[in-house]
Amino acid sequence: MGALELREKWKKSITKVDERFLRMVDALYESYTQDKLNDYDNLPETAKKLINQGLEDINEGRVHSHEDVMSEFRKKYNLG
Numbered sequence: 001m002g003a004l005e006l007r008e009k010w011k012k013s014i015t016k017v018d019e020r021f022l023r024m025v026d027a028l029y030e031s032y033t034q035d036k037l038n039d040y041d042n043l044p045e046t047a048k049k050l051i052n053q054g055l056e057d058i059n060e061g062r063v064h065s066h067e068d069v070m071s072e073f074r075k076k077y078n079l080g
Contacts, residue, residue, distance in 0.1 A: 001009075014022075040048070057063060074080065 017025075040051075043051075
């Protein structure tokens with residue numbers, strides 16, 4: 001079962017569960033999202049610097065589209 005199917009299942013089921021179940025799901029969700037927020041903090045400093053440089057590049061417009069990169073790649077390696 002994929003994510004879309006699971007979302008639909010829980011949209012339908014959420015009105016049928018009791019408060020205890022909702023509190024458990026809420027605690028699990030809060031724990032999960034808090035862990036996601038802390039992922040960056042657990043990265044090595046080198047990785048943080050590279051991420052921050054990438055974000056700065058994006059903000060300054062130093063980016064290339066996928067199409068441009070692939071076009072250059074094809075030209076460089078004669079891939080028509």
